[in-house]
Amino acid sequence: MKFLGEQLNKPWIGAIPALIYLAIFFAVPLAYLVVVSFWTLSPQGFEILPEWTLRNYHQFFNTKVNMIGYVRSIYITFFSVSIGVIFGFIFAYTIAFLLPKRFRLLGLLIVVLPFWTSFIVRAFSWQLFLNETGPLASLLRSIGVLSGNLGVVDTHVGTVIGLSLFCLMIVTVSVYTVIEGIPRNLLEAARDLGGTEWTVFKEVILPLSWPGLSIAIALSFIICFGDYVAPTLLGGGLNLVFAQLMVGSLLENFNVPMAATYAVFLLLTILFITLPIILLGRRNY
């Protein structure tokens, strides 16, 4: 039996439910948000007036804190994703290639176990454990390794640790899925043709894992760049990141159009960074 879409020669019919969902919960609200970023706050400061203006954008570019917060978010994200990629790749590689087959799922489970607690709980637990009066700092001081501050919590070192662990899980899982599927005799053929362990990695494993890796990088970037929890709980409240500025404008200044402007820049950044990565990661074979 042919499906309805095929019978009517309209194969897109099957996509309708998903498209309706996408419209109601994504496209339309997002479009509204973009529109709001061009509107004005009423003089009393509580209402949004549909009067078109570029004032929010002017203000955005003319506030130095915004630029600092933006750059800070970029480099925190850069470090978090990089660390996550390096260690996630090592984990995926060791699980897929060094662990006997029957233990591989277990290995993967160990890496993703933290996912089973919510991120905010994990961040809170790190905050408790890593802060200046916490057990780690006390221990290090008592054995004389540390004098002064540990310098993790309330600096963005803590933020990077928290976010990179998150990225690590994403990278491990998605890279594992692709490299587990690489036929072993491709690696053997490369060895046989004269490749060292390193050239096999560079010429075969890395390019073949790129589809999974690129998705993981894009996803990690999206999560890190827009995250509010890690910088708040681990990074302290003084050196604000971009997402914190947005939330601040919403909760402290009640400036909805301004917050929408932040959101627009957040979205544009994610789009500009992740789209090329995903396009580059497409399998072309």
Add this chain to the structure above:
Amino acid sequence: MLKAKPIELIGVTKRFGHNVVAVDHFNLSIPSGEFLTLLGPSGCGKTTLLRMIAGLEQVSLGRIMIDGEDVTGIPPNRRDTSIMFQDYALFPHKTILENIGFGLKLRGLTKSEYRKRAQEMLDFIQLPDIGKRRPSQLSGGQKQRVALARSLVIEPSVLLLDEPLGALDANLRRRMQVELKRLQRDVGITFIYVTHDQEEALSMSDRIVVMRNGQAEQIGTPDEIYRAPRTEFVANFIGQCNVLEGKVVEISDSLVLCTHEAFGQLKAVNPKGFSVKLGSTVKMAVRPENIAINDGARGKENGATVIKRDQIFVGSTSRCIVSVTAGMEFIVEGPRVAELANTEKVQIGWSADDLLVLADEDK
């Protein structure tokens, strides 16, 4: 012509874990330029042996020598061998040109150099226009040739082939057999070819090693292996054989005389490789095509009257099943067996030269 090199396998053993012995004290010397086939059923250790020669599998015990040099501990990338896999193992993310040029690239050739050589190889395998394609865009036969080109372009002195025709359809496989054999003669390097297909082994090899349980059951030219299988296993694995058991009652220089319940007295060739004990029970084999019927059977040393049971159509010739006694059936092959009616009584016979005494399998 590339430079071929001889290979020496000395007591090569592979164990997996504590109990599994995949290859068991294997000894063989392969002269340079030989087309040698490792033939056997799956699990006989032929692929493991090939992988050890390639360096992809560690040797548990013994030594592998290439051109007099011990390579046992040398990694695959520094061995003068090249392996071709059954599924070709072409790199899916690289173009055909890059695939073929890969080995040269790793040897430090510049991009333009290795691309030029790869293109020459493509011309050589008569697929000059596929350089820009990816492996997924090729047919099975094309992939097979590309894999061959990729292995040959690095000029190995030994090419190892792991069932390279296994994935092709019968027609193409027969064509590639001829092509491979011709290629081997042209390039002149040593080929070690793994297969479970006896027809392939017989048609291509200079020498065949029939393997079983990690050991060589018999080594010889295709002709020797076919005409004089040493054991029942070889007799049944290569072509088809009628195997019968008899008691040795007399031994002369050239003949062994046995008694058999259905055939009475049987005369067989006295085997050269091993000795037969008087009074022992031995197995003997006769090929279906060496059995004559009715008029043809007259005057043969061995024979009996049997009843025709079934006809087997094999195309080029005719075969039928005859029952000798209630529990014993024979296969007879020849142009005239088709003329026989079912349940007809038939006289069968074969000469002493065609009855081979088989060696005990548990040596």
